[in-house]
Amino acid sequence: MTKGKVVDLFCGAGGASLGFVKAGYEVVGAVDVDEIALETYGDNLCEGGLLDDYDGDVMFDEPLRADLGRGYEDPPTDDDDIPQVTFEDIRDQFDLEPGEVDVICGCPPCQNFSSLRDTEPWPEDEPKDNLLRAFVDFVDEEKPDVVFFENVRNIIRAGEENPTTYIDWLKRSMKQIRRDGDSQTSGGYGVDLDVLNTADYGVPQRRERTIALFVYGRNDDEFSLPEPTHAKHPKLSDLKQWKSVDEAFDEAEELKQDLEAGREQVDIEDYEDDEAHRARNHHQSTIDRMKAIRRHGDSWRDLQDTDDEEHIVDAHMDVDRGAHSAYGIMDGDLPAPTLTTRCTTPSCGRFTHPSKNRGLTPREAALLMTFPRWFELPSQNDAAERVVGNAVPPEFVEALVSRIPSHVRSVALGQ
Incomplete structure (x- = not known):
């Protein structure tokens, strides 16, 4: 029995999807606009046999190429043949029923918050990046039990001084989502949100990312993100030593x-x-x-x-x-x-x-x-490094979501 059904939005080449599969989930839908990333996803995760060693699986023949911007102010894709979609469209594409999805995973691109790009002020009461605004709309249309959100670390700094900036808007928006029949006190998403270092979870890379775990109908203090498994100085704790570059290469x-x-x-x-x-x-x-x-x-x-x-x-x-x-x-x-x-x-x-x-x-x-090692990459260097650099480390996602059942699944997924 799998741990739940997942739809992966802004899926890229499938790093997050693979992490969920390794943790025992069924990925029942995946959507992105990047053609090369989607080809990479399909070649690796939708071909028979490659996932047989894992408890989870990918349940479709190919991911959906679509514009997830929902027509907001961000410039739409240059390709007029790529459709804009709602979550209802996604359900139709992957033959899903309303309410069938247990988890929405979302890693929307957020260059506006990247440390590699200068940031600019944005209007009060509006999110800074409209792909994130669209992501909340997708969640509102399905209202799954759990939402797993990944983004650049700098997004968490927004809102520290002004309560109308993005991160506070995100939390408020998620808390305001209600399923039919729920009252103002019984619905909405509780959240644990923090900046995590992937090296602290066994990844041979110091990659700091903002991670949020949203659980429907729960207060913020009823659950938490899993604790680290690794540390730079493990002698000070019972954790494992960070995994090094040389170790990763020596294993291959x-x-x-x-x-x-x-x-x-x-x-x-x-x-x-x-x-x-x-x-x-x-x-x-x-x-x-x-x-x-x-x-x-x-x-x-x-x-x-x-x-x-x-x-x-x-x-x-x-x-x-x-x-x-x-x-x-x-x-x-x-x-x-x-x-x-x-x-x-x-x-x-x-x-x-x-x-x-x-x-x-x-x-x-x-x-x-x-x-x-079996994961195939694009044949062109520029495309290959873009696919990798944009990815979410699968083992990082696995380390986080494999432990969701211990503190969330029993209260959110009814088990």
């Missing part, structure tokens, strides 16, 4: 670690072909820069006032602050830094391999995001 024994720049793991003796384990074909100047940085430290700033200063790129010569992570070398003894949509491009972050003078391969990035 079938990957050739000394892969050179410009090579892929194809037709290499003693190694099974893996086209996703391919290193970018760096310019020689980039490789020389990596070697120079490694001689002096782990950042291009370590080249300042040295005999290798010539390897600093022109754009950084007059930079006093910022850009610290560009061309940075990953510390193999720690979890990786947050992987972005440029996570195999050394100039865009601390994405140089811990011991090799090359960037991460898409396969290595996917491992740091806890996708399994």
Whole structure:
């Protein structure tokens, strides 16, 4: 018996869906607008046999490509053939009955809150990002028992000074949702919301994300997000040690670690072909820069006032602050830094391999995001790193939702 039926909105390549499947849930619907991400989802999660080792499953042949913006002010997709949908449309697509969904999972893109983008004021009593506004509408149309919400960490900072800013709007909006027949005191969603570090849940990546667990008909103090299982200094507790980059790579024994720049793991003796384990074909100047940085430290700033200063790129010569992570070398003894949509491009972050003078391969990035080895990735580097960088780590979701039954399922799902 599965733990519940899940619809995954803004599903991307399926990181959250896979986490729910591993935790024993049935994913009965998934929707996104990104064509490449959806192709990746379908190739991996909708093909027979790949999920047989897990207690849950994906119950449809392909995810739905649709615009989830609901016609709000955000610019609609450029493709006129992509429909805008309501939750009723989603039910029709996946042959679901009203009230059949136990959990809605939502990871709506929120660039307006990203630390990589400057933020701007927004009107009072309105959310800052209309995809989030649309997400609340989807919840209101189905009113499932549980809502799992994931977003960038900076969203939680909104609302600390002004009670009409977004995070407070979100909580108020969810508390105001009522099922037919419920009173103002018996309905609405209680919430536990916090910024969690994926490394604290066994992911080999320090990725801080805002996570909210909403439960219908419950007060905020009746449930909580699961506690961490790992820590940076576990000797101070009974937790496990953070999982490091080197540990994650060492577990993948079938990957050739000394892969050179410009090579892929194809037709290499003693190694099974893996086209996703391919290193970018760096310019020689980039490789020389990596070697120079490694001689002096782990950042291009370590080249300042040295005999290798010539390897600093022109754009950084007059930079006093910022850009610290560009061309940075990953510390193999720690979890990786947050992987972005440029996570195999050394100039865009601390994405140089811990011991090799090359960037991460898409396969290595996917491992740091806890996708399994069998997970297929797009054949183009830019598409592969975008799919990975936008993902939710499956093992992070699994760690959180597998423990929902102990404190939520009995009161929310009636078991």
